[in-house]
Amino acid sequence: MTKRRIIGAVSFALAASVLAAACGGGSDSGGGDGEAKKGGTIRILTSGEQIAHLDPQRNYTGSDLAFAGTTMHRSLTSYKYEEGDAGSEIAGDLATDTGTASNEGKTWAFTLRDGITFEDGSAITCADVAYGVSRSFATDVITDGPTYAISYIDVADYPGPYTATAEQQAAYDKAVACEGNTITFNLKNPVADFNYTTTLLTFSPVPKAKDNGEKYDMNPVSSGPYKIESYEVGKSLVLVRNENWNADSDELRKAYADSIVYEFGLEEATIDERMIADAGDDQFAVSEGIQPENLQTIFENGDEALKARSVDYYDPYVSYTNLNNENLSCYEVRKAIYLALDREALRKAGGGPYTGDFADGFVKPALALDYAKSTMPEGYNTDGSANVEAAKAAVAEAETKCPDVVARAKSGLNFYYPDTPTWQKSLAIWQDNLGAIGFKLKPEAVEPSQYWPTVMNPETDYDIARGGWAPDWANASTVIPELFTTGGGFNLTRNSKDADYAEFEGLVNAAKVNLDRVAQGKQWQELNQYVVDRLWALPGSFLKAQSIWGSKVGNTFQWGPFGAFCFGNLYVK
Amino acid sequence: MLLFVTRRILFALALLLAVSFFTYMLFAMLPADPAALTCGKNCKPEIIEANRVRLGYDKPLLEQYWLFIKGFFVGRDYGVGAAAFSCPAPSLGYSFSQHECVTTLIARTFPVTFYLSLGAFILWMTLGIGLGTIAALKRGRWQDRAATTFSAVGVSLPTFYIGLLVLFSFCIWLRILPFPSYESPFEDPLSFLTTMILPWTTLAVLSAAGYTRLTRNGMLEAMNEDFVRLGIAKGLRRRTIIRKYVLRSALVPIVTIAGLDFAALLGGAIITESVFSLPGMGRMSIRAVVESDLPVLVGTTMTAAVFIVLANVVVDVLYGVLDPRVRSK
Numbered sequence: 001m002t003k004r005r006i007i008g009a010v011s012f013a014l015a016a017s018v019l020a021a022a023c024g025g026g027s028d029s030g031g032g033d034g035e036a037k038k039g040g041t042i043r044i045l046t047s048g049e050q051i052a053h054l055d056p057q058r059n060y061t062g063s064d065l066a067f068a069g070t071t072m073h074r075s076l077t078s079y080k081y082e083e084g085d086a087g088s089e090i091a092g093d094l095a096t097d098t099g100t101a102s103n104e105g106k107t108w109a110f111t112l113r114d115g116i117t118f119e120d121g122s123a124i125t126c127a128d129v130a131y132g133v134s135r136s137f138a139t140d141v142i143t144d145g146p147t148y149a150i151s152y153i154d155v156a157d158y159p160g161p162y163t164a165t166a167e168q169q170a171a172y173d174k175a176v177a178c179e180g181n182t183i184t185f186n187l188k189n190p191v192a193d194f195n196y197t198t199t200l201l202t203f204s205p206v207p208k209a210k211d212n213g214e215k216y217d218m219n220p221v222s223s224g225p226y227k228i229e230s231y232e233v234g235k236s237l238v239l240v241r242n243e244n245w246n247a248d249s250d251e252l253r254k255a256y257a258d259s260i261v262y263e264f265g266l267e268e269a270t271i272d273e274r275m276i277a278d279a280g281d282d283q284f285a286v287s288e289g290i291q292p293e294n295l296q297t298i299f300e301n302g303d304e305a306l307k308a309r310s311v312d313y314y315d316p317y318v319s320y321t322n323l324n325n326e327n328l329s330c331y332e333v334r335k336a337i338y339l340a341l342d343r344e345a346l347r348k349a350g351g352g353p354y355t356g357d358f359a360d361g362f363v364k365p366a367l368a369l370d371y372a373k374s375t376m377p378e379g380y381n382t383d384g385s386a387n388v389e390a391a392k393a394a395v396a397e398a399e400t401k402c403p404d405v406v407a408r409a410k411s412g413l414n415f416y417y418p419d420t421p422t423w424q425k426s427l428a429i430w431q432d433n434l435g436a437i438g439f440k441l442k443p444e445a446v447e448p449s450q451y452w453p454t455v456m457n458p459e460t461d462y463d464i465a466r467g468g469w470a471p472d473w474a475n476a477s478t479v480i481p482e483l484f485t486t487g488g489g490f491n492l493t494r495n496s497k498d499a500d501y502a503e504f505e506g507l508v509n510a511a512k513v514n515l516d517r518v519a520q521g522k523q524w525q526e527l528n529q530y531v532v533d534r535l536w537a538l539p540g541s542f543l544k545a546q547s548i549w550g551s552k553v554g555n556t557f558q559w560g561p562f563g564a565f566c567f568g569n570l571y572v573k
Numbered sequence: 574m575l576l577f578v579t580r581r582i583l584f585a586l587a588l589l590l591a592v593s594f595f596t597y598m599l600f601a602m603l604p605a606d607p608a609a610l611t612c613g614k615n616c617k618p619e620i621i622e623a624n625r626v627r628l629g630y631d632k633p634l635l636e637q638y639w640l641f642i643k644g645f646f647v648g649r650d651y652g653v654g655a656a657a658f659s660c661p662a663p664s665l666g667y668s669f670s671q672h673e674c675v676t677t678l679i680a681r682t683f684p685v686t687f688y689l690s691l692g693a694f695i696l697w698m699t700l701g702i703g704l705g706t707i708a709a710l711k712r713g714r715w716q717d718r719a720a721t722t723f724s725a726v727g728v729s730l731p732t733f734y735i736g737l738l739v740l741f742s743f744c745i746w747l748r749i750l751p752f753p754s755y756e757s758p759f760e761d762p763l764s765f766l767t768t769m770i771l772p773w774t775t776l777a778v779l780s781a782a783g784y785t786r787l788t789r790n791g792m793l794e795a796m797n798e799d800f801v802r803l804g805i806a807k808g809l810r811r812r813t814i815i816r817k818y819v820l821r822s823a824l825v826p827i828v829t830i831a832g833l834d835f836a837a838l839l840g841g842a843i844i845t846e847s848v849f850s851l852p853g854m855g856r857m858s859i860r861a862v863v864e865s866d867l868p869v870l871v872g873t874t875m876t877a878a879v880f881i882v883l884a885n886v887v888v889d890v891l892y893g894v895l896d897p898r899v900r901s902k
Contacts, residue, residue, distance in 0.1 A: 140627060213656025214656060214658065214669070215658055234857060235755065267737075273741060274745070274752060447605060456617070457621075
């Protein structure tokens with residue numbers, strides 16, 4: 001599988017029923033035969049050169065969160081280590097329970113358990129948690145991590161612990177207060193599901209004395225059942241048991257394996273061959289992602305044993321296309337672009353049906369409370385084919401309503417894309433499709449690693465840019481506001497000048513503070529439709545992924561919130 | 574001879590300084606922004622700017638280059654307050670992608686590349702010169718044809734093809750060898766050997782092909798030289814003539830090419846390291862290219878340049894040893 005830029009991390013219930021329905025093949029044994037037992041070594045094979053970040057405050061992708069959270073870093077709360085729906089429920093982790101809200105959701109308190117320790121045996125205190133959270137404010141050093149703490153906690157202009165003045169630090173200490181074993185967060189606004197936010201490793205403890213900033217990524221101190229024995233980028237990460245982890249203080253982690261070895265830098269083709277061959281140590285291995293050319297061998301060639309140790313599932317991500325609404329300020333032009341697109345051809349270019357299903361919005365069905373099937377624009381073909389006639393009709397309408405925007409589209413739209421083989425193929429399809437309605441593209445190939453910094457730069461004048469997102473926890477509050485409001489962390493639609501934006505933002509703010517979760521879900525459903533009705537961005541696919549594991553690995557279910565293995569609880573059969 | 578060597582070394586140092594300047598400038602002028610790379614998903618222009626200042630990329634290019642050179646001799650400091658850290662001399666910068674000083678990264682990956690190159694070099698020189706000699710001595714016979722065929726096939730096959738072929742053959746289908754998993758020869762010699770045998774063979778087959786042809790042609794040419802005929806006329810033994818005169822004469826161009834080939838390999842055998850998952854400098858370089866990790870790119874390019882320049886010096890000196898006329902000139 002090609003490396004996809006992973007944005008965001010956590011999704012709601014990828015329930016077992018959804019998985020079962022989604023799985024064109026394969027099954028998830030959830031452990032399979034025999035009882036779980038202690039011992040052995042679990043291996044994880046990857047083409048990646050390293051874990052993106054092991055520093056808890058910088059860790060922010062589904063699989064990495066699932067790995068680091070189940071093995072090394074405990075947070076205040078956690079998702080339950082369960083298959084199906086139960087896996088999306090939260091429980092206290094370092095905290096005794098899922099927290100107590102007061103002040104109408106503006107104040108949240110968590111009491112730490114007794115007996116929680118770092119790998120050196122020292123007790124984890126409230127100050128360690130507060131210090132860990134404070135690091136996430138230092139966005140120049142602690143890069144890549146989630147910024148919810150910055151958005152939510154009621155402290156202004158706090159630059160993080162490395163450069164804060166005494167006054168700034170005092171303000172932070174007031175906003176994140178410690179009293180004995182209880183840590184209290186004072187928030188700017190009510191956050192009904194703040195205890196879901198605290199499942200992020202942003203809320204993991206860090207011992208101040210061991211913090212070496214940027215370099216902490218390579219040698220973080222463990223609070224979980226495993227600690228680092230060796231970590232060599234491009235080669236391997238070896239985790240061994242943390243003898244100072246107190247199992248009695250941890251209701252979630254079972255830590256069956258004696259050690260967990262992450263093998264980096266393997267050729268993707270080699271990983272597949274090894275996993276299919278299932279020989280030697282590879283029988284104790286798991287791998288996320290299967291090369292497209294091997295999907296048929298695994299899922300369709302009738303080898304039931306092979307199929308039984310693999311899974312084809314919906315991962316938490318939704319792909320979409322951002323339109324710059326300042327330039328494309330005319331709905332009819334946006335609609336014409338959407339209807340002219342041959343989405344089936346684009347899906348084929350990306351790998352075919354195994355990559356995902358056509359999306360009808362930005363909230364995935366797995367977010368059950370927040371999802372409702374959207375009404376798509378008139379002329380939208382559900383089979384993914386282009387509707388050129390309808391698109392041309394939209395252009396004709398636009399000629400009257402907004403001739404300047406049509407003129408821009410005809411003279412050439414700035415199309416920013418990552419310079420990868422898949423996107424080069426997609427570009428040709430885009431050019432062909434838009435050419436059919438008289439629109440042109442000015443392609444801007446961006447070196448893949450520079451893509452997000454480039455399009456996130458307000459000075460970049462794109463008309464069309466790619467997008468991909470997964471909710472950070474089981475609430476569309478981490479989708480709609482993030483993608484479509486000016487305060488969101490990933491709004492590339494530049495929609496703030498749209499006539500409807502003020503109304504939209506008001507509705508979003510109302511939904512965010514609604515403590516009635518069911519009613520809030522209804523609001524998100526309506527807001528998802530609100531965006532689809534305006535096509536500020538164009539829905540792409542509800543993405544799927546595939547994983548495979550060796551015949552001697554148990555507990556291999558795909559953990560819904562992360563779309564990944566529950567790594568720390570895998571066991572050797 | 575001492576003057577000859579000193580002159581070559583001084584010239585090499587000047588050349589390296591020039592290479593460092595052009596390499597740094599070339600990479601610094603690329604459109605990739607190292608400051609933006611340190612800034613992830615929640616990247617905002619003010620964060621990029623803050624990181625640019627923190628890393629010194631806000632300074633004029635010449636000053637950046639000066640800091641780079643200075644860092645090599647006295648080390649460099651990064652960050653402020655509790656988050657401060659330093660890369661000690663000889664510093665080639667810091668990789669914010671791999672969270673390590675570039676010198677540390679090179680020190681860690683270079684031994685892998687060195688062992689890969691050295692083993693492959695010994696194999697291909699033995700194989701290439703051996704087969705070339707046999708082909709020359711058995712000119713026109715089946716041994717010659719076999720060596721020539723080997724040479725043609727070896728040259729035609731791309732590295733990744735041979736690499737994957739031997740990897741899948743020996744590790745998956747026949748299961749004679751375990752999958753490559755690099756270990757230091759000092760820590761686990763057996764694992765080292767079982768891991769390296771396939772990449773060595775892959776590289777050796779490719780390179781030996783060229784050396785077979787080169788040796789064969791060189792020897793055939795030398796056999797027709799007057800000094801060989803004189804040796805025969807004086808009654809010297811055939812073995813002596815071949816070893817002392819023919820082969821020695823044929824080796825002169827081979828030494829030149831071999832030195833440069835070996836040095837180039839030390840810069841990183843990118844494809845071989847990738848196919849066999851060897852954590853060497855080549856794979857690190859390719860990752861740096863993909864991620865626009867400029868400090869690593871500059872560091873690995875400079876390291877490769879050092880070996881190429883060094884190899885040139887050694888070849889020049891060896892040339893002098895093999896052919897006394899060079900020294901006298």
